[in-house]
Amino acid sequence: MHETTAMPRHRRRLAWLRRELLPIAVMLLLLGAARSSFANHYIVPSGSMQDTLMPGDRVVVNMSAYGVRLPFTGVELLDRAHPRAGDVAVFDSPADGTRLIKRIVAAGGDRIEVRDGHVRLNGRELRLGPHDDVERFGGHLARINLDAGGGPDVPALTVPEGMLLVMGDHRGNSFDGRYFGLVRADDVYGKAVAVYFRRGEGFVWQRL
Template sequence: MAKNEKPPGLRGWLRSEGKSLLVMLVLLTVARTSFANHYVVPSGSMEHTLMPGDRVAVDMSAYGLRIPFTDTTLIERDRPQRGDVVVFKSPADGTRLIKRVVAVGGDRVSVIDGHLSIDGRPLASAGAPDVEWFGAHRADLNLDAGGGPDVLDATIPAGQVLVMGDHRGNSQDGRYFGLVPADALYARALGVYWRSGEGPVWKEL
């Protein structure tokens, strides 16, 4: 800058740097809507796995890379698996929900008194009836409000999933609003990184 030259000021700085700033903001927005984000748990429908107020890291690209702000998938990735904790819009009213995928296409599912069986096999053991295992995924059930509606020997069609809350008697889930298209799930929860009363944590889901 010459000796008598005035600083460019805010307007001049915006003219020179504003374009780069705008590009950076767009890239950050794309990254947030396409790859990683977070979700704040609003209710107790997933207790004891998730508690109200939990902040959950989610992978927005787990089931496919989408054009930001749309449902258009550019690149297919994984398919939803039993036990995944997922984020999606309720088929009933469009509210954003977080629930567990408990059954996928081809599964024959029953839910009796809140306890789940897939293809005739209970997911909980007699010694630990409030813990269900979906492969490596553990669901710690809350049955203090009962088990909610039963499901009797239903087969899930291809391309659909049944989602339920782990607080089986206190969850508005697929037993009320029906099955959810697998393609409608737009994020998979990875873990809890903040819990009220504890602060920073990492509880993998």
């Protein structure tokens, strides 16, 4: 009788799984880690940030803008810049955990007041003119939308360290920090960088 060298069926199956599926699993794990720690994208669900962001916009999000975190966790490995007024940020709503995208209008230590949808930050009116709907956050200009009014006012307050006040650019049509309160800076996932796809226009590159 000739001695058989054929591998049992179950061992052949395990060998095939290791050879074919393991590389795919590793690749998917690495891609997931990269999305968790470095870059991701976000699909805008509503008009709360019009006209900066439109419903259906696909946005590139820099997940490491404020620090590099251990993949799939909130553990910070490297501290970088801190969220600041004018940034468009992605975070989970303190109200119900829904992932949102809003503009940071004040960070820890900032003195802010909102009246008729217009922001006054650290004693300075941000809109460029008395009849203008463009606000200047440092070197960044943000066009706000007041076609539904300005939404709730915010009496003058100083934002505590480690906290943020976020608002939508569509001031009268945004469920934001004026309703659910301040957001912890550590709970911000990343900074929105640019719109890369817009309905009706296709692929674009509109920096935020």
